[in-house]
Each structure stands twice: as structure tokens, then as C-alpha cells.
Amino acid sequence: MSRRLLVLCATLMAPAAMTASASAQPPPTQPAAGRASISVSGGLATKQMRYFARRQRVLVVGTVKPYVDGQTVTLNVVRNGRTIARRSAPVTRAAKGSGRFSIRFKTGGRGFLRLVVKHTATPRQKAFRARAKRIRVVAWRAGTGASGTRVLLLQRTLRSLGFATPVSGRFEAGTARAVTTYRKTNRLGRTGFASTPVYDRVLNRRGAFRLRYPRAGRHVEFDWSRQVLVLADRGKAWRAYHASSGKPSTPTVFGTFRFYRKQPGTNSHGMVFSSYFIGGYAIHGYASVPNYPASHGCIRVPIPNAREIYRRMALGETIFVYR
Amino acid sequence: MKRRLVHGLQKYLLNPPIRLFMRMGLTPPGYALLETTGRRSGKPRTTPVGNGLVGDTFWIVTEHGRRAGYVRNLMAEPRVRLKLRRGLSVGWRTGTARVLEDDDPRERQRMLARRHPGRRLNAFVVRALGTEQLTVRIDLD
Numbered sequence: 001m002s003r004r005l006l007v008l009c010a011t012l013m014a015p016a017a018m019t020a021s022a023s024a025q026p027p028p029t030q031p032a033a034g035r036a037s038i039s040v041s042g043g044l045a046t047k048q049m050r051y052f053a054r055r056q057r058v059l060v061v062g063t064v065k066p067y068v069d070g071q072t073v074t075l076n077v078v079r080n081g082r083t084i085a086r087r088s089a090p091v092t093r094a095a096k097g098s099g100r101f102s103i104r105f106k107t108g109g110r111g112f113l114r115l116v117v118k119h120t121a122t123p124r125q126k127a128f129r130a131r132a133k134r135i136r137v138v139a140w141r142a143g144t145g146a147s148g149t150r151v152l153l154l155q156r157t158l159r160s161l162g163f164a165t166p167v168s169g170r171f172e173a174g175t176a177r178a179v180t181t182y183r184k185t186n187r188l189g190r191t192g193f194a195s196t197p198v199y200d201r202v203l204n205r206r207g208a209f210r211l212r213y214p215r216a217g218r219h220v221e222f223d224w225s226r227q228v229l230v231l232a233d234r235g236k237a238w239r240a241y242h243a244s245s246g247k248p249s250t251p252t253v254f255g256t257f258r259f260y261r262k263q264p265g266t267n268s269h270g271m272v273f274s275s276y277f278i279g280g281y282a283i284h285g286y287a288s289v290p291n292y293p294a295s296h297g298c299i300r301v302p303i304p305n306a307r308e309i310y311r312r313m314a315l316g317e318t319i320f321v322y323r
Numbered sequence: 324m325k326r327r328l329v330h331g332l333q334k335y336l337l338n339p340p341i342r343l344f345m346r347m348g349l350t351p352p353g354y355a356l357l358e359t360t361g362r363r364s365g366k367p368r369t370t371p372v373g374n375g376l377v378g379d380t381f382w383i384v385t386e387h388g389r390r391a392g393y394v395r396n397l398m399a400e401p402r403v404r405l406k407l408r409r410g411l412s413v414g415w416r417t418g419t420a421r422v423l424e425d426d427d428p429r430e431r432q433r434m435l436a437r438r439h440p441g442r443r444l445n446a447f448v449v450r451a452l453g454t455e456q457l458t459v460r461i462d463l464d
Binding site for chain 1 (some may be wrong): 423425426427429430431433434437
């Protein structure tokens with residue numbers, strides 16, 4: 001009851017305050033018309049829809065034409081016809097007589113959201129609203145055999161974050177290996193299943209491999225503790241691969257080495273496309289690449305990835321093997 | 324067939340003048356002279372090869388694999404001599420040759436050709452005229 005009274009008081013007083021401030025300025029002419037458009041950023045997008053994780057930050061940026069001093073716009077987040085959040089922001093001056101605004105909010109649970117930006121009429125600018133945008137908040141998960149938008153977006157994002165994956169829209173062994181690498185990189189359980197926590201990170205475009213030697217130019221890194229092999233260039237992980245190094249009885253050597261010999265094809269030990277870096281230690285494809293250190297000291301990679309890794313590394317290139 | 328053609332061309336037309344130049348002490352850039360011991364005659368045999376000197380190691384990527392005479396020679400007697408350019412002067416260096424069975428010759432060429440346009444040309448010729456590439460490493464004394 002008291003809240004309703006307060007609202008009543010506020011609505012009664014608001015026009016009075018406005019007229020007071022308006023009368024202080026020179027008498028207004030006609031209020032200006034207004035047009036606005038918005039764009040949404042964050043999340044992952046196809047041409048039709050933009051997808052967000054739950055409780056993810058959304059940034060809504062827009063322009064208003066013409067710019068009128070001292071105006072504000074309000075963002076209404078609508079779900080199933082009900083406004084679930086309301087945020088206001090001032091319009092600031094931008095180029096060519098237009099104004100800009102930016103509003104942030106956090107998504108809640110899953111579902112479709114409609115983002116409506118409105119301006120209520122003031123003595124100096126008429127009411128207007130921007131064409132609404134729809135976004136979708138998702139709690140996806142995907143495993144081998146899945147397909148569709150969720151898989152395509154997962155693959156695209158993993159690729160752009162520097163993980164070796166096909167981009168096909170179908171969740172196959174190659175994608176599962178990329179997810180395993182992603183999970184290992186982020187110290188999640190070592191499986192190939194893209195669970196909701198995986199998707200939450202991916203939708204935020206997080207979880208890329210951070211290089212230990214970003215200034216080393218084009219090089220290779222092997223992170224022993226995470227069992228991830230990374231081909232790096234220009235301070236960034238270019239491709240990260242699932243790998244398995246030496247088991248405890250035959251550990252992998254640590255240090256900085258250079259590739260000194262490369263052997264194409266398969267040799268008598270079943271090593272595929274081997275690149276040696278010190279003694280008999282090499283990076284090579286192998287039939288079995290489990291999610292724990294299993295080799296006799298070499299760094300094993302899956303055979304489907306062996307050739308592209310081999311082709312990418314030059315003799316004399318540096319490899320850092322570290323804990 | 325290709326091998327015979329290229330082999331004849333090189334043995335009788337291209338190699339003799341280059342060998343002559345090098346004997347005289349003029350080294351065409353990008354070349355070195357390899358001296359092996361004849362596997363039957365025991366006499367010294369010289370063959371011009373592309374310069375593949377990296378530090379104290381000399382690399383050869385052959386055009387015809389194991390069929391080249393000098394490769395057979397050095398497999399029989401791995402002690403070889405190389406006439407190399409050192410700045411402006413030319414000198415002989417001795418070394419021990421070894422055939423690397425499971426090396427990737429293409430990658431080896433790439434390594435040698437890095438920052439050496441002349442070597443890149445040589446590598447291309449070897450690939451274009453050659454039939455089977457093989458890596459030979461000579462560790463210089």
C-alpha cells in the first residue's frame with residue numbers, strides 16, 4: 001500500500017519538476033522526432049539468431065537520430081510478453097548529429113528474450129522505439145552423434161579459439177578430440193563430451209590456450225600437466241591438439257629443443273609422421289592416444305591429426321616441453 | 324627412363340665443366356665438390372653437388388637415391404673429402420658420410436633452403452629432375 005502511494009506521489013511530482021526545468025530554458029519549439037536502431041553483441045551468432053549462456057553479460061549498443069541533449073532510453077527485456085528487466089542509459093553525442101547509447105544486462109534462465117529499446121516523450125524529443133531484437137538463452141550440451149546449430153557454433157568457436165576441429169555441423173571423433181583438448185586446457189574432466197559448463201565457456205568465447213612463451217615466434221609447446229600440444233604463431237595458439245606423453249616409467253624429457261629429423265609415413269614401431277626433437281623422442285601419430293600419459297617417452301597425437309602437425313613443423317623449429 | 328636421361332645429361336654435359344671450374348679453384352656459388360673413393364677402382368672420384376653446409380655438417384639431398392655413383396661410393400667408403408668455399412678462398416675438408424634411411428628429404432631441403440634463394444633453386448632442380456630423393460649427412464672433422 002505504501003509503495004503504491006509513493007508511486008502516485010512520484011508521478012504527480014514528475015511533471016511539475018519537468019515544467020520547472022523547461023521554463024528555465026528558452027521556450028521550446030516543436031519536440032524533435034527520433035529514430036533508433038540497436039545491435040547486440042556477445043554470445044555466438046548465426047545469421048538468424050544470437051545465442052547466450054545463462055547469466056551471461058549482453059551488451060546492447062544503439063544509435064539515435066537526431067541527437068537531442070539530455071535524453072535517456074530504456075531497455076526492456078521481455079520474455080513471453082512480460083518485461084523481466086529494465087535498464088536505462090543516457091544518450092551521448094556521436095558523429096553526424098546522431099547519438100549513441102550502450103546498455104548492459106545479464107541473461108537469466110533459458111528461453112527467448114526480446115530486447116526493446118524505448119524512449120518516452122519529453123518536451124524536446126518525441127517518443128520512439130527501436131526495432132526489437134530477439135536473442136536466445138541456451139543451456140546446450142552435445143556429444144558424439146549430435147548435429148545442428150549447437151554443434152556448428154561449437155566447432156566454429158573452438159576453431160577460432162585455436163583448437164583443431166573440423167567445422168561440419170556434425171559431432172564426430174574429430175570434434176570430440178577438440179572438446180577433449182578444450183577440456184584438458186581448462187582443467188575440466190578429460191572426456192570428449194561438450195557439457196553445459198563447456199558450452200557456457202564457449203558461448204563466452206573463453207578458454208583459449210594461453211602460451212607460456214608468447215614471444216617465441218612460430219614454435220611448438222607441449223604442456224605436460226595438461227597433456228596438450230600447441231602449435232603457436234604470433235603470440236597465439238594456432239592449433240591445440242590432444243596428446244599423450246611418456247608414462248611414469250618412461251617419462252618425456254623436459255626442456256627446449258629443436259626438431260632435427262623428420263620421418264614421413266609409418267615406421268616399424270607404428271609411429272606415423274614423426275618429428276624428432278632430441279634423441280629418440282618425437283612427436284608422432286599413434287593408434288592409441290589415451291587421456292593419460294601412456295607412451296614410451298614420445299608425444300603421441302591422434303593419427304588423423306598427425307599429418308597436419310607434421311607438415312606444419314619445420315626442421316630447426318623450437319619446441320618447449322614443460323610441466 | 325627419366326633417370327637415364329638426366330643421368331647422361333649430367334654426367335657428360337653439365338658436371339664436367341663445373342668440375343673443371345672447381346678444380347681450377349673457381350667455385351660457382353651454391354656448389355661444392357665431393358670427392359669419394361671409387362668402390363671398385365679405389366681411385367678418387369669427384370662429383371659437383373649442391374652446397375648444403377650447415378655449421379659443421381654438410382647435407383646432400385640426392386636426385387636418384389642410392390643409384391647415384393657417388394652414393395654407392397660413399398656407402399662403400401664413408402671417408403670423403405669436400406671442396407668448399409670459405410669466404411673468398413677454397414679449401415678441402417674431410418668428413419664421414421652417412422646415408423639417412425628414414426629422413427624426410429623434402430623437409431631437409433626446406434631446412435637447407437631457408438634464407439638461401441640459390442639453394443632453393445637447387446632444391447627445385449633436384450626435385451624436378453630427380454627420381455628418388457635421399458638424404459646424406461656428412462659430419463666434417
